[in-house]
Amino acid sequence: MDAMADLFADDLPAQPASSRSEPARADAPLADRLRPQNLGEVIGQEHLTGPEGAIGRMVAAGRLSSMVLWGPPGTGKTSIARLLADAVGMRFAAVSAVFSGVADLRKVFAEADTAAKAGQRTLLFVDEIHRFNRAQQDGFLPYVERGTVTLVGATTENPSFELNAALLSRAQVLILHRLDAVALEALLARAEGLEGPLPVTPEAREALVASADGDGRFLLNQAETLYAAKLPEPLDPAALGQFLQRRVAVYDKDREGHYNLISALHKSLRGSDPQAALYYMARMLTAGEEPLYVLRRLVRFASEDVGLADPQALVQCLAAKDAYEFLGSPEGELAIVQACLYLATAPKSNAAYVAQKAAFKSARETGSLMPPPSILNAPTKLMKEIGYGKDYAYDHDTDDGFSGADYWPEEMQPQAYYRPVPRGFERQVIERMEWWDKKRRERRGG
Template sequence: MSDLFADQELPTASREAPPDSAPLADRLRPRTLSEVVGQEHLTGADGAIGRMVAAGKLASMILWGPPGTGKTSIARLLADAVGMRFVNISAVFSGVADLKKVFAEARTAARSGQQTLLFVDEIHRFNRAQQDGFLPYVEDGTVTLVGATTENPSFELNAALLSRCQVLILRRLDHDALDELVRRAEGLDRRPLPVTEEARDALIASADGDGRFLLNQVETLFSVDIDRPLGPAELSDLLHRRLPVYDKDREGHYNLISALHKSIRGSDAQAALYYLARMLVAGEEPLYVLRRLTRAAVEDIGMADPNALLQCLAAKEMYDFLGSPEGEIGIVQACLYLATAPKSNAAYMAQKAAWRSAKETGSLMPPMHILNAPTKLMKSVGYGKGYAYDHDADEGFSGQDYWPEEMEAQSFYEPTDRGFEARVRERLEFWEQRRRELKQSGGAAG
């Protein structure tokens, strides 16, 4: 770790330690940027934040990362590092009146030579109009904006606001970073955590990358009377696991369903089952997952194994009949069937090609010999004349031309040589060869 910030002078306010009654997470809040764990790619000498602090000038930025990764701490320490006035608001509790007050105070401070760093927590919760309200104050330097969000800024923030900010991505805290937080807590409390090494690892894993959650768990362990170190099972009985971060209408939802679909497409049954479990354990609606599996059955497997579609529909029937949790076994079976099935997107590509051609040639009339002729008038003008009934032809194949007269025959569907589709390919090649032979011999009707 670089010592870029080791000798950094901080304002007196930042040196004030929280009272002993404060939560452990507050008492262990970093005092300098060098103490922030797990984000060295940003805070180190070569990181974006490290370079800005070294230059003594901050750009407006969006800190994007999971909960408990240090977004608020970094924002406070950034202001300290360059001697800026720090203002903290939350988009959950603030409105237009609050913002106007903040901007007015920032302008007053600027006239006395004091620049303002405005930290907006949960910035994605401001609506589009409120986000637009930041633009003039960011552009004229009234405030340096540091927004924090757990959601993908591409989806949640205005393009105009994003264009004026750097997006810095905070990483989920890994095992080493979380272990460092535990060691700091032990140092502050002057005693080791009352758990075995195996339980310590389990405790860190249970935090799922969230430092704040981990410190809350550690604080609970220090607050109870434990006469001997707890093992993993005893620890599990005492503490609860962190629930997975999963919002059904936000990026985590789309990331996992994308990972599930692509693992199936890549024939990795184990990974597919893992992402399926991630979604269902987090509370995803099973029927939503089944709809995506059914889509994968026709998009990525198709005619290579037509039974894939039947497996998905059967799984849906089973789930409707049994519900959770028994019906989820059917979803698992369908997922595994898809992941282990031969793959082909030939039908999917054929659909796209045929739809494109239909849009370009959608008014062309089919050839007269395959038009229906329910009236005498239609028969008299040639509707249906010359149609060859294939079942009466040798091999059940007449070789007639079924394309509009103004259009060349097209080839949309190109089956692979995998699974059942290999047999389909043989049939198509056989019929195409027979068409050519019948055309050359003059035997093809139409």
């Protein structure tokens, strides 16, 4: 998993693959000590490394073709490349596009030529291959075509956009998946087999896995931090968040009356009491509060507590802001009063606010799940070949302008974040959403 260690090792002539699988030092980072020793130990990429996978089949045949490993960070690209050389008895050489230039590549190719004359094939691993420019990428072509090297590139970027067409035509693109919760748990189990139980509660363990967002290296680094702390008691989720994340500086609230009055204004608006709301707003403005601060709070309230129950609430508040900036005090303060009264007398709904919190929480927990391939654009041939945009249902082509397609990631059940209330404009929104739900059920046979 340690691409940097490979890079610096290759400042010397590349060594035979067998020398690459020696156990890591006892004081090496946890991720390095847990790196797989054979392809069967690679976690989460069985679709490639298993007997039916592209890599599994190549290893079984004893011959590799050039390839590009495309996947998120921490999914095993470097480990797979190293182990591939071991599996088929090839010489292993590695460079990084971040640190290597033309001279480094010439040296690697010259050594590969020498090895080839001695009957030794070379697997050349190029980390961050997308960082080489187009001319540098073209430089690989003659050596790949002659068989001087078998190229294994690693990239986190879409090869369709970052790699030359000529290079792509000579290399198979293999897609690595982000590690799911099962794979990440397996990594933690390996860490615990080496270091002992993690000092976290079961709930904090789930939070730790979720925080990795599919990155095995990040997860092991977090685990190593926990082990190094020698904690006396297991951490719960809240304590884990404080321990692994930098604390946010506390804001010094030295004007208690200021915050008391804005709280009173907000709650009076929410309680639909225009008289009390107007009183507290007057208290603030006559005490010298900045009018634009009050307007910012009103704009926030329009989205948080009125929302789509009255979509004009936000428009009114923004218009009041424009009017105040245009007129100034004292004439512009009447526009602030108008916005305050509009909010207090508007139908209330916090459905948008609740939906935001639920959706953001879900986004943090699910990380980088891919949308279904049918709704992904496919501007390149490669993207079309792997299913991007296939079977997309264009809603405007249907009789009622609604296809009823499933837009959620395959690993995720559809969610209901937004639940409109039967007040104001949201009554109409409810009717529309119910009609759409009915059509979805009909078109999915349920």
